[in-house]
Amino acid sequence: MKQLGLNEIREMYLSYFESKGHLRKKSAPLVPINDDSLLLINSGMAPLKPYFTGEEMPPSKRMTTCQKCIRTPDIENVGKTARHGTFFEMLGNFSFGDYFKKEAIAWAWEFVTEVMKIPEELLFVSIYEDDDEAFDIWHNEVGLKPEKIVRLGKADNFWEHGLGPCGPCSEIYFDRGEKYGCDDPNCAVGCECDRYIEFWNLVFTQFDKDEGGNYNPLENPNIDTGMGLERMATIMQSVDTIFEVDTIKHVLDTICSLAGISYNKDEKMDISVRVITDHIRSVSFMVGDGVLPSNEGRGYVLRRLLRRAARHGKLLGIEGAFLSELSKEVEKMSGEAYPELSEKKDYIAKVIRIEEEKFQETIDQGLSILEEEIKNLKSREENILSGEAAFKLYDTFGFPLDLTRDILEESGMDVDEDKFHEEMQKQKDRARKARLEKEIGAWGEDPFAFLGSNALTEFLGYDFMDSHSTVLGLVVEGSEAISAAEGSEILLVLDKTPFYAESGGQVGDIGSISTGDCDIKITDCKKGSLGRHIHYGKITRGSLKVGEKVHCVVDRTNRMSIARNHTATHLLHKTLKDVLGSHVEQAGSLVDPYKFRFDFNHFEKMTAEEISKVEKRINQAIQKSMEIEKFETDIESAQKLGATALFGEKYGDTVRVVKIDDYSMELCGGTHLDNVSQIGLFKIVSENGVASGVRRIEGVTGINTLKYVDKLENTLKQTAAALKATPENMIQRIEDIYGANKTLEKELSALKQQLNKNAADEYVNKVEEINTVRFLAIEASGYEMEDLRNLADGLRDKIQGVVVAAGDKDGKVNIVVMGTKDAVAKGFHAGKLVKEAASVTGGGGGGRPDMAQAGGKDSSKIKEALEKAKEVMQNQLG
Template identity: 55%
Template sequence: MEKYGVNDLRRMFLEFFESKGHLAMKSFSLVPQNDKSLLLINSGMAPLKPYFTGAEIPPRTRVTTCQKCIRTGDIENVGKTARHGTFFEMLGNFSFGDYFKHEAIRWSWEFLTEVVGLDPDRLYPSVYLEDDEAFDIWNKEIGLAPERIFRFGKEDNFWEHGSGPCGPCSEIYYDRGEKYGCGEPGCTVGCECDRYMEVWNNVFTQFNNDGEGNYTELEQKNIDTGMGLERLAVVVQDVDSLFDVDTIEALRNKVCEIAGVIYGTDRETDVSIRLITDHIRSATFMISDGIMPTNEGRGYVLRRLIRRAARHGRLLGISHLFLAKLSDSVIQGSKDGYPELEEKKDFIFNVLNNEEKQFHKTIDQGLRILSEMEEKLTAEGTTTLSGEDAFKLYDTYGFPVDLTKEILEEKNYRIDEEGFRKSMDEQRTRARLARETTNYMGADATVYDQIDPSVTTKFVGYAHLTFTSRVTVLTTETDLADALMEGQKGTIFVEETPFYATMGGQIGDCGTIRTDNGIFEVEETIKLLGGKYGHVGVMKSGMISVSDIAVLEVSTEARRATEQNHSATHLLQKALKKVLGAHVEQKGSLVTPTRLRFDFAHFAAMTAEELDQVEKLVNQEIQAQLEVSTDIMGIEDAKKSGAMALFGEKYGDSVRVVSMGDFSKELCGGTHVHNTGEIILFKIISESGIAAGVRRIEALTGNGVIAYYKQQEGLLGQAARELKCNPSEVAEKITHMQAELKTLNSENESLKSKIAQNSMGDVMNKIQEVSGIKLLAVSVSDVDMNGLRDLGDQLKDKLGEGVVILASAKEGKVSLLAMVTDEAQKRGAHAGKFIKELASVVGGGGGGRPNMAQAGGKDASKIPDAIAKAAEILKKQID
C-alpha cells in the first residue's frame, strides 16, 4: 500500500466523489452561519444543516467536502495523550434525498480498498443492532462474512441530537495490528485500545425524533458521512498517532527545533510539544476565518488556545515570540487545501505576535498577584490557596490553573481543587442559564420557518428603485396569512424586489408597497434562508392579499444617503491600508442613512496625525470624482484583479466587484454611488478600541457632515456665551481659568493642611511606649484621607521610629491610617494587620502593606474606642 500524504488523501477523496456525481464544495468557515447552536463548526455536516432540514435547497443533491473542524470538549487531555486534538479535517459525502445505504456503503468500501489500497481483510464494519438492511448490504453485496460485521447498540451506532432528523449508522474499523493492541484475550472491534481504529462513519438519516422518543420514517432520507482526514493518514502511513502523519510531524519537528528538544525522550516535554503542535493549528485556521482573541465566545476559545501554547513554550524554555514561526509551518503544510491561509499570512502572524506579547504581560501580572496571595497564606498560617482565589487568577487574569498549581507545589502549597471546580461549575451554570431556548439550528423559531423552502426573491435594486412584482407570501408576526389588513404588522414577500435587505453591514431599505387595494409601509428589509427577502412593516391602509400585483417603492432619500456612507467605507478601508499598513482587515461594518461604522484589525490606537491623513486621503478621492463601476466575474479572476475580499466570508463562484477608479477594488454585494463626488464630504467622528486588536471608526458623509458642523458651531457659541467671550477666544479663556483654578486648589490644600495641624494641637505629649516601641495614636476632626497621609508623614518624621495611628470623621465617613517605621516592622509591627483590626471597631474594612495601610468605616462614634485599642494591638503584634 502506498503511503499517501495528507494533501494527497484530501484530493483523492474529493475527486473520487466528484466521479460519483457529487459537487465538491470548499470548506465552510469555522464560524457558523445562521446557526446559534454552535460556537464553532465541529463536524462536516454542521454547515450543511439547512440542506438537511429543507430550510434551503442544496446546490446539488450530492455534495462532498473536506471541512475544517474544531472541538474543545477534551482540551484538558490534548498533549497528555497522542490521540486527542482540537483541530481536524473531516472528509464527508452527503446525499439530500438522493442515494441511500446501498451506494453509501459500496462507495466507502470502494474508496478505502481500491483507491487508497487498504487491505480488505483488515477492515471491519459495524451496524446498528436492528439495522438488518445495512447488515445484508455488507454481507451479501460487499461479501463480508457475518462474523466480520459487528452489531452494536444505540450508544455506538445510532446518531441523534435531541429532537429532529436521526438514524442508524455504520462505522468502518481498520485493524492496525497486534503492535497497537492491548494483548488482552478477546481484544476485537470496539476495544478501547488503539488496535482497531474507526476511520469512517456512514450515518443513515431515515427517522424523525419528536423529542419524546417517538420515531417516524422521513419522507426524504439523507446520507451524512464523516471520515477524519488525519485518522485516515495515520492508517495509510502506518504511524503511531496523528502527531506522526507527514504534515503534522513537520510542524511537530519545528516545535522541537525552536525549543531545542527531542520528541520521545521525556514525557512532560512530549506533552508540551503535542499541545503546542495541536493548538497552533487550531489558532492559525481560526484567525484565517476572521476570529480574533477576546474574552468571550469563540474569541475566548482562540485566546485560550494561544495562551496554552505560549505557556507550554515557556515550559520548554522558549523565551522569545515563537507562535508566528510555527504558524508559517501550518500554512506551508495546509495551503494546498486552504489557499486562504497563504493569503492571510501576514495578518495571522500579527494577531499571534500581539496575543503572545499580551500573554507574557499577563503571566508577569499573574505571578505578582500569586505572590501576594502566597504572602497572605503565610500570614494566615495555611498551605491551601482557596478555590475562589485560584479561579479569580484563572478567570479574571487568564492565569492557567495548572501553572498556579505548579508554582505553589514548588513551595509546598496546594490549591483547593474542589473549591476551584465549584467556582468553575457556578460560572458554567450562569452561562447555561443565559442561553436562549432554541431550535435545531440554535435560532429562535419564527414564523418564517413555516414558508415553503422553494420560495425565493430576485433582487433588482441595483438598477431600479421602483418595481412591479407579484406578492408570493404574507405573514403576520406569528402566522402565515392570506391577507394583511389596515393596522396589522407583518412581512411581505414578492417575486422580485428593488429593496436591498440588511447584509454585508448595509442596513436594509425602507419605503412603501402599494396595490390597488392597500398601502404597506416598509420599515426594514431582511434576508432569510433560501434567498428570501422579507419586507417588514405595517399596513397603513386597505388590504394586501397573496398574488396581488404590487408596486414597490424604495425611499430614494434614505437609499442615496446609505450609498454615500457605503461607498465611503470602501474609500476608508483603502486609506487605512495606505496609512497604517497592509495588515488592516475589515472586521465588521454598519452603514445606515445617517452614519457609517467601520471595524478593522489594528493593534494600537490611531494617532491624531494618522486620523488626519486618512480623512484627507478619503476626501481627496471624493473630490477626484472617481467613477464607481461594477463587474461580475469568477472569484479567482476577482482575486487576481486585486479585489479585496471580506475576511472569513464564503463567496460563490461568481462575485460582484466594485471599483472606484484605480483607488479601491472590493468584492461587495451592496449598493453604491455612481461617482465618488456624490459623497460630497467625509468626516471621522471617533476612533476607539472595541476588542484586542480591533479598532472602530465612526464617520459621517455628505449632509451628515454639514449637520455635524452646524451642531458643533452651536455648541461653541453656547460655550462662548457662558464664558462671556467671542468664539475665537474660548480656548484662551479656558486656559486662563484652568491656571486660576490650579492656584486656588493649591491655596485650598495649603489651608486644609494648616487647619488639620491646628486641630491636632500639641500631640507629641500623647506618645505612648509599648514594649520599647513609641506609639502615637490620635484622632483629628474633619480631615480626609489625603490630609491624614500628609499629617502621618509629618508626625512620623517627628516621631523618628515607631507607629503612627490617625483617625478622622468627615461628612459621616471614618478614615483610618496606620504607618509603621522599619525598626518597628522588624519587631513584628504590621500596618496592614493593624488597620484591619482597627477598621472592624468602626464598622469598616481595609488593608495595605507592612509599612502603610488605610481603611474606611461607617461609625464615627467608635473612633475613641479604636484609638484606645491601638496599644493593645501593638503589644499583641510585637510580643
C-alpha cells in the same frame, strides 16, 4: 500500501469525488456563519446545515469538501494520550436529495480499496442494528462476507441532533493488527482498544424526528459522510498516532529542536510536545479565520489553547515567546491547501505574539498569588488548596490545574480537584445556557416554510426602486394567513421586490406597498430561508390578500443615505489598510441612514494624527469623483482580480463585486452609490476599543456630517458664552483662567501649610509615650486624604515618633498612620496598625511599615478607632 502524505491524500479524495459529479468547495471558516448553535465548526456537515434543512439552495446536489474543524471537550486529555487533538480536517462527500446508500457505499469502498489500495482483508464495516438495507448493499453488492459486517446499536451507529433530520450510519474500520489489541478474546469492531480504527462514517439522513419521538421518512433523503484526514494519514503512513503524520510531525520536530530534546525519550516532555503541536495548529487556523483572544466564547477557547501551549513551552525550558514563529511552520505545511494561512501569516504571528507576551505577565501574577496561598496554608497547618482558589487561578490568570498541582506537590501539598471541576462545570453550564438562549434551534425556523422551496423572491433593488409584484404569502400574528385587514401588522413575501433585506451589516429598506384599495407602510425587510425577502409592514388602509398584485416603492432618500454610509465603509477599509498596515481586516459593520459603524482588527488606539490622515485621504478621494462599478462574476475570477473577501462572510459561486476606480474592490452584496462624490462629506465621530484586538470607528456622511458639525458649532458657541469669550479667543480665555487658578492653588497650599503648622503646634501637646516611642493620636475632620497625609507628615517630623490621624470628610472616614525608622526598628508597623484601626469603622487599608492609610464608613466610631490604634501600638511595642 503506498506511503501517501496528508496533503496528497486530501487532493486524491477531493479529485475522486469530483470525478463522480461532486462540486468541490473550499473549507468554510472555523467561525460559523449565521449559526449561533456552535462556537466553532466541529464537523464537515456543520457549514452545510442550511442545505440539508432546505433553508438555502445548494450550489449543487452533490458536493465534496475538506473542512477544518475544532473540538475542545477533551482538551485536558490532549497531550496525555497520543490520539486526542483539538484541530482536525474532515473529508466529506454530500448528497442533497440526489444519490443515497447504494452510491455512497459503493464509492466509499471503491475509494478505499482501489484509490487508496488498502487491502480488503484489513477492512471491516459497521451498520445500525436495524439497517437491513445497508447490510444488503455491503453483502450482496459490494461482496463483503457477513462476518465483516458488524451491527451496532443506536449509540454507535445512529446520528441525530435533537429534533429534525437524522438517520442510521455505516462506518469503515481498519484492522491495525493484534499488537494493538487488548486481552479480551472477544475483541472486535466496536472495542475500545486501538486495534480497529474507525476512519470513515457514512450517515444516511433518511428520517425527520418530530416532537412525539416519531421517525418520519424524508421525501428526499440525504448523504453526509465524514473521513478524518489525519486518521487516514496514520493508516497510509503506517504510524501509530496522528502526531507522527508527516505534516504534523514537522511541527513536532520543530518544537523538539527549539527545546533541545528528543521525542519518545521522556513521557512527561512528550506530553508537553504533543500539547504544543496540537494547540499551535488550532490557534493558527483560528486566528487565520478571524478569531481573536478574549474572555468569552470562541475567543476564550483560543486564549485557553494559546496559554496552555505557552505554559508547556515553559515546562520544556523554551525561553521567551516562541509560538508566533512556530505558527509559520504550520503555514509551511498547510498554506497551499489553506491560502488564508499564507495570506495572513504575519498577522497570525502578531496576534499570537501579543497574547503570548500578555500571558507571560499574567502567569507571573498567578505565581505570586499561588505562593501567597501556599504560605497561608502553611500558617494554618493545612495542605489542601481549595478548588475555588485553584479555579480562580485558572479562570483569571490562565493557570492550568496541572501547573497548580505541580507547584503544590513541590511543597508537599495537594488541591481539591473535585471542587475545581465543580466550579469548571458551573462555568460551562453558564456558557452553554447563554449560547442556548441565543440559539433558535439546531435546524432553524422559518415563518414562511409553508410556502415550500419553489416560492422564491427575485431581488430587483440593485437597478430599481419600485416594482409591480405579486403577494406569495402572508403571516399575521405569527400564523399563515390568506388575507389581512386594516390595522394588521403583517409579514409578507413577494415574487419580486426592490426592497433590500438586512444583511452584511446593511439595514433593510423602508417604503410602501399598495394596491388600488390598500396601503401598507413597510418598516423593515429581512432575509428568510432560501433568500426570501420578508417585508415587515402595517396595513394603514384597506385589506390585502395572497395572490394580489401590488406596487412596491422604496423610500429613495432613506436608501441613498444608507448607500452613502455603505460606500464610505469601503473607502474606510482600504484607507485603514494604507494608514495602519495590511493586517487591518473588517471585523463587523453596521450601516443605516444616519451613521456607519466599522469594526476592524488593530492592536492599539489610533492616534489623533492617524484619524486625521484617514479622514483627509477619504475626503480627497470623494473630491476625485471616482466612478463605482458593480458587476457579478464567479468567485475565482473575483479573487484573481484582487477583490477583498471579508472574514466570516459566506459567498456563493456567483459574487457581486463593488469596484471604486483603482482605490478599492470588495465582494459585497449591499447597495452602493454610482460615484463617490455622492457621499458629500466624510467625518469620523469616534474611535475606541470594543474587544481585545478590535477597534471601532463610528462616523457620518452627507447631510448627517453637516448636522454633526452644526451640533459641534452650537456646543462651541455655548462654551464660549459660558467662559465670557468668543470662539476666536476662547483658548486664550481658558489659558488665562487656568493661570489664575494655578495662582490661587499656590496661595491655598501656602495657607494650608500654615494651618497645618498651627494645628501641629496645638496637637503636639497631646503626645504620649509608649515604651520610649512618642505617640500621637488625633481626630482631624474636614481634611481630604492628601491634606491629612501632609498634616501627619509634619507632626511625625515634629514629634519624631508615631502619628495616627483620623477624620471625617463628606461622610467618609480617612485614616493615616506614620512613624519614624526608629519606631519601626522597635516593632511598629503602620500597615498592620491602620488595618485594625480602620476595621473599627467598617473599612480597610494597609501600607508600608513606616506609612499607611485606610478608609472607613462609620464616622461615629473615629474615637473608638483611635483608641484601637493606641492598643495595637502598645501590643506592637510589647
